[in-house]
Amino acid sequence: MGAGAGRANRVRGEIEAVINGERRILCMTLGALAELETAFGVDNIGDLASRFSGGRIGTRDVMAIIAAGLRGGGNVIEDGDLGxxxxxxxxxxAVSLAARLLASAFVPEGQKQNP
Structure with missing residues (x-):
């Protein structure tokens, strides 16, 4: 069961998504970003941002981003569960959700668009 009975708080960078028919809250916390640095073998947040700036993203990337966002939003999930x-x-x-999560972390507030 996930943390997500309420609605997403955009001020805190939370994003709402329906996964397995259940409304969930996802968030790119510092812990989630650190998890992605480890998953993608980069040394810093700048390298992580550069990795995704080209717009080319694989299925494993999408899964890792969503899993990190779920955990950042307080959901209990193991790596193998997301598949x-x-x-x-x-x-x-799923690709749109991953893009929204990355935007929540890397796009300056004034440049974000409403989904």
Whole structure:
């Protein structure tokens, strides 16, 4: 069961998504970003941002970003669990969710667009 009974607080960088039919809260916390640095073998947040700035992203990348965001939002999830989860909107919805999570971490507030 995830932390997400309420609604996402955008001021805190939270994002709402429906995964396995359940509304969940995801957030790119510092811990989530550190998790991604480790997962992608980069040394710092600048290298992590550079990795995603080209717009080319693989399925494993999407899974790692969503898993980190779920954990950052207080959801209990193991790495292997996400592969069996269904994100609302299918693969397109999952890619969009990953992009929104990255934007919440790396795009300056004034440049963000409403989803």
């Amino acid at each position: 069996d989860m269904r994100v609302e909107g299918g693969i397109g919805g």
